Amino acid sequence: xxxxxxxxxxxxxxxxxxxxxxxxxxxxxxxxIRQVLKxxxxxxxxxxATGCLEVATSYFPQTAWRVPWVHLGFENTAALASxxxxxxxxxxxxxxxxxxxxxxxxxxxxxxxxxGLQALSGAxxxxxxxxxxxxxxEAYMNTGIQRSSATPYCAATTTSPPGKRSMGQKxxxxxxxxxxxxxxxxxxxxxxxxxxxxxxxxxxxxxxxEGPALLHxxxxxxxxxxxxxxxxxxxxxxxxxxxLWPLYEVENGVTRLTVQVPKREPVKKYLExxxxxxxxxxxxxNRIQERADRLALKFGMGPLRQ
Amino acid sequence: MKRLGLSGNYAVAYAVKMADVDVIAxxxxxxxxxxxxxxxxxxxxxxxxxxxxxxxxxxxxxxxCVGASLTGARVFTATSSQGLxxxxxxxxxxxxxxxxxVMANVNRALSAPLNIWNDHSDAMAERDAGxxxxxxxxxxxxxxxxxxxxxxxxxVLLPVMVNLDGYIVSHTxxxxxxxxEGLVRGFVPSRPLQNRVSPKFAYSIGVVGPxxxxxxxxxxxxxxxxxxxxxxxxxxKEFGERFGREYKFVNEYMMEDAEYALVxxxxxxxxxxxxxxxxxxxxxxxxxxSIRCFRxxxxxxxxxxxxxxxxxxxxxxxxxxxxPSNPLFAxxxxxxxxxxxxxxxxxxxxxxxxxxxxxxxxxxxxxxxKDVVREGKSRPCIYVGLRE
Numbered sequence: 001x002x003x004x005x006x007x008x009x010x011x012x013x014x015x016x017x018x019x020x021x022x023x024x025x026x027x028x029x030x031x032x033i034r035q036v037l038k039x040x041x042x043x044x045x046x047x048x049a050t051g052c053l054e055v056a057t058s059y060f061p062q063t064a065w066r067v068p069w070v071h072l073g074f075e076n077t078a079a080l081a082s083x084x085x086x087x088x089x090x091x092x093x094x095x096x097x098x099x100x101x102x103x104x105x106x107x108x109x110x111x112x113x114x115x116g117l118q119a120l121s122g123a124x125x126x127x128x129x130x131x132x133x134x135x136x137x138e139a140y141m142n143t144g145i146q147r148s149s150a151t152p153y154c155a156a157t158t159t160s161p162p163g164k165r166s167m168g169q170k171x172x173x174x175x176x177x178x179x180x181x182x183x184x185x186x187x188x189x190x191x192x193x194x195x196x197x198x199x200x201x202x203x204x205x206x207x208x209x210e211g212p213a214l215l216h217x218x219x220x221x222x223x224x225x226x227x228x229x230x231x232x233x234x235x236x237x238x239x240x241x242x243x244l245w246p247l248y249e250v251e252n253g254v255t256r257l258t259v260q261v262p263k264r265e266p267v268k269k270y271l272e273x274x275x276x277x278x279x280x281x282x283x284x285x286n287r288i289q290e291r292a293d294r295l296a297l298k299f300g301m302g303p304l305r306q
Numbered sequence: 307m308k309r310l311g312l313s314g315n316y317a318v319a320y321a322v323k324m325a326d327v328d329v330i331a332x333x334x335x336x337x338x339x340x341x342x343x344x345x346x347x348x349x350x351x352x353x354x355x356x357x358x359x360x361x362x363x364x365x366x367x368x369x370x371c372v373g374a375s376l377t378g379a380r381v382f383t384a385t386s387s388q389g390l391x392x393x394x395x396x397x398x399x400x401x402x403x404x405x406x407x408v409m410a411n412v413n414r415a416l417s418a419p420l421n422i423w424n425d426h427s428d429a430m431a432e433r434d435a436g437x438x439x440x441x442x443x444x445x446x447x448x449x450x451x452x453x454x455x456x457x458x459x460x461x462v463l464l465p466v467m468v469n470l471d472g473y474i475v476s477h478t479x480x481x482x483x484x485x486x487e488g489l490v491r492g493f494v495p496s497r498p499l500q501n502r503v504s505p506k507f508a509y510s511i512g513v514v515g516p517x518x519x520x521x522x523x524x525x526x527x528x529x530x531x532x533x534x535x536x537x538x539x540x541x542x543k544e545f546g547e548r549f550g551r552e553y554k555f556v557n558e559y560m561m562e563d564a565e566y567a568l569v570x571x572x573x574x575x576x577x578x579x580x581x582x583x584x585x586x587x588x589x590x591x592x593x594x595x596s597i598r599c600f601r602x603x604x605x606x607x608x609x610x611x612x613x614x615x616x617x618x619x620x621x622x623x624x625x626x627x628x629x630p631s632n633p634l635f636a637x638x639x640x641x642x643x644x645x646x647x648x649x650x651x652x653x654x655x656x657x658x659x660x661x662x663x664x665x666x667x668x669x670x671x672x673x674x675x676k677d678v679v680r681e682g683k684s685r686p687c688i689y690v691g692l693r694e
Contacts, residue, residue: 043505047373060519063510068503070376071512072369072399079366083331083373083381084503086357090328091379094355096498101505119369122362 004201005039011200012038021064022056026229028236029053029135029219032193033106036133036215039200040207042067044102045084049077049111052142053135068101075115078123078132081105085128102207103130109150110140113174124183124212131206132214134176137221145224149174152244153291154284155276157224162279172291180214181250187213189249189258194236198247198258205249218245226275238270243292246299255299262302267292312482314475317445318384318410318468319344320484321452323354325408326496328379331359331370335389336422337472338412342384364389368396368407375405376511378501380456383407386472387414387428394432397465401436401527403512406459406466406499409437410452413572413623414472415659423660424472426571429600430624430633436527438466438534439601443557443575445480450551451598456494457541462534463500464527469600473660474573485549493548535602555604557596560586561611564593566675569612569620569638571597574656574663578621581668592672597634608641615649617679619671621690623657632687652678656690667691 005011016037023030029052037044045068048054054071057064072080081103091097105123107116112134120132139157140146147160151169156162160169180188186209191199199217206213220235222228227235239245240259244267247259267289271277280288293304312320319341322330330349332342348354357374361367367383375381385393390411400407411429415421429439438458440451448470455466470476502509515523538555546552559579561567570578575596582592595611597604612618620639622632631639635653642648652675657663667690678684 045503045505055514058510058513060513060515063513065508065510067508068505069508069510070373070503072372072403073395076366076369076396079361079369080373082359082361082366083329083370083375084377086331086359086370087329087374087377087379087381090355090357090374091377091498094328096328097378097501099505118362119366122366125362126360 004204005197008196012041014038016042016066017057018064018066022059023052024223026222026232028193028232029137029221031232032135032199032217032219035193035196035199036104036203037067039203040102040104044068044104045070047071047077047081047084047103047105049107049116050074051108051111052137053106053108055142074111076119077105077107077111077116078120081130082123082126082128085130104133105130106133106135108142109134109136109138110148113150113176114148121183124180124185124214127211129211131203132212134214134216135219136216137219137224139224141221141224153288154280156279157276167284168279176216177214177250181253184253185212185214186210187249187251189215190245190247191215191217192236192240192245192247193217193219194233195240195247195259202249224276227273231273235270235273238265238273241265242267242270243296243301244270246295246301248299257299257301260301263305264292264296264302265305307486308484309481310484311479312445313340313477313479314445314448314470315340315412315477316344317449317482318452318470319348321449322382323348324487324490325380325453325456325494327354327356327382329357329359329371329374329381330383331361331367331374332383333361333364333367333385333389335364335386337414337476338384338386338389338410340476341410341412364392365396368393368400371407372396372400372403372405375407376403376501376503378498380499381407382409384410384412386412387416390428390432391416397432397435397437399512400465402523404463404530406463408452408455408459408466408468410468410470412472412476413469421659422472424474425658425660426623427625429467429469433601433633436464436531437601438464438531438538439469439599440466441469441571441598441600442475443573443596444475445478445482448475449482449484450545450549450553453490453494454541454545454553458534458538460499461537461541462530464530464534469572471573489548493545531602538599553598554607555599556607556611557598558611559594561593561595563591565591565616566672566679567593567595567612567615567618568668568671568675569595569597569618569634571600571634572623574621574623577663577665578668581665581672585669585672590672603637603641605641608638609645612638612642612649613645617652617675618649619652619654619675621654621656621671625655625658650679650684652684653687654690655687661691663691
């Protein structure tokens with residue numbers, strides 16, 4: 001396995017996601033994809049599901065993509081990637097082509113957790129050699145902040161509003177990496193652009209393994225989570241430091257925490273930065289703290305800072 | 307050249323093998339399944355060098371086909387009914403992105419109620435998807451149309467759907483002439499096609515087309531399918547020269563001096579022809595016109611062959627509930643409308659959900675066409691064989 005990046009100075013200066021795209025100010029999904037492309041290099045083909053990233057980077061006649069890029073639909077980007085990967089394989093075997101690019105499929109949480117889950121499961125199960133990236137901003141942000149099955153417990157969205165009979169999102173976020181690992185794929189991991197070296201090395205690993213790999217990236221969204229646009233990277237850090245977003249990888253079934261948190265911050269510090277949790281009472285905050293404690297126990301993170 | 311006893315589905319599979327496709331992405335559905343079973347067998351035996359993607363749905367089948375096609379691979383899939391309906395949105399993407407995918411659609415009724423038998427409601431529901439639609443009536447035609455489809459698709463950069471009637475064509479064994487591999491190779495050369503997805507160039511494909519751009523982009527599909535008429539004619543001609551069987555946009559039967567005719571599509575044509583031939587012996591001047599190419603629609607042929615008749619019955623094997631007429635009738639009527647004088651048109655629906663349409667039904671349809679001409683006025687759509 002090639003050595004990963006050790007410091008930010010080793011990261012290539014190439015920019016494959018051009019500046020000037022239409023993502024919101026402070027959007028960390030754009031930061032995440034910029035990091036993904038830096039780690040992946042030029043010999044790639046990217047597919048992207050319908051969503052924020054797709055509409056904001058490919059508005060004709062402009063494009064922000066300096067690498068080959070294809071968008072087809074909302075729910076089928078893993079299937080599209082399957083077709084590209086298989087065709088390249090067939091063409092090489094039949095000596096009609098020598099091209100051997102990495103294939104990277106990107107979807108948001110809606111396009112991955114909800115409408116695209118079937119196509120993703122199919123592609124993972126069939127063992128295509130590709131990297132699937134879910135940038136997770138925890139709701140349908142492109143259509144105006146509607147809840148998805150990645151929206152965390154109690155978060156306010158336009159379709160899970162708090163009210164007399166509601167505290168916001170009623171359900172807990174699905175375990176996407178768990179679902180991916182259940183397909184016995186060689187590599188799956190979580191990441192966050194607030195930890196760029198960790199993220200980029202996971203991209204490298206995901207591309208290097210033979211077969212499918214999945215990277216689940218938490219991308220704080222100032223528009224949907226309602227926080228100041230200067231705080232995106234801080235929010236990602238707080239998600240990790242509270243234990244709500246453990247950074248780990250599962251390599252051939254073996255789970256390893258990649259960023260240790262010796263002393264966890266209370267979840268309250270993460271929640272109070274965001275307008276979507278403004279309506280929470282102590283009771284809900286405690287429940288979310290309990291979830292962070294459970295995750296910490298599961299992944300071997302340190303105790304809560306007292 | 308050899309002659310084999312093949313079902314319509316196997317004939318399609320042989321054509322796909324001989325066209326040396328690179329990628330097949332398919333999902334099982336009755337009555338299409340034996341096509342992809344046969345192709346899996348060819349791939350497993352090493353008779354066909356291709357990637358076979360066992361997708362988890364038809365939606366993914368068509369999505370994978372689009373991806374594969376964009377890389378310059380020759381691509382095939384097959385489906386029926388619900389499978390085609392499930393592909394619906396991706397069909398538009400396939401034509402919009404100008405991917406030369408070939409698909410066999412083994413025609414089957416749409417649910418509900420669930421029905422695995424033949425009618426044309428699946429393909430008719432996709433008539434606006436920007437796909438070329440060929441329709442066949444026998445196993446040999448299925449083989450020939452599938453080969454032609456690759457050439458047409460790759461020449462005009464549009465996807466092509468080859469329609470064959472469920473069971474009636476798909477599962478009936480008939481003698482099929484298979485040409486030599488070399489001859490086929492000459493007709494559809496095995497070479498990488500134009501590729502638009504490659505690490506060599508950073509194209510963005512499938513972009514957002516805002517109001518200032520979408521209209522022109524969409525029009526390119528309209529323009530391409532209009533212009534494909536010429537190409538389809540060329541391919542039909544070349545096919546005839548190479549293989550000795552020449553096809554046209556429409557098949558005519560006893561149309562030269564006909565006064566009355568039925569317009570059909572697919573396997574119903576066979577029965578219509580038998581009945582027409584019998585009526586000819588009784589002195590009735592009847593003929594049959596079957597549509598082989600439904601998209602692009604054979605406007606010139608329809609005007610030339612039907613324009614001067616006294617009466618024409620159009621037999622739809624699909625319905626448009628609540629519409630002023632049914633799909634095939636609407637196309638024929640619209641085409642003839644621009645002509646000042648035109649035959650009296652009578653709309654028929656027959657054979658939905660695999661209901662048998664026996665010779666007697668065709669006899670009565672011919673009779674009814676003659677009746678309405680005599681009465682000088684056509685009747686509302688007649689649902690042939692419908693129990694009261």
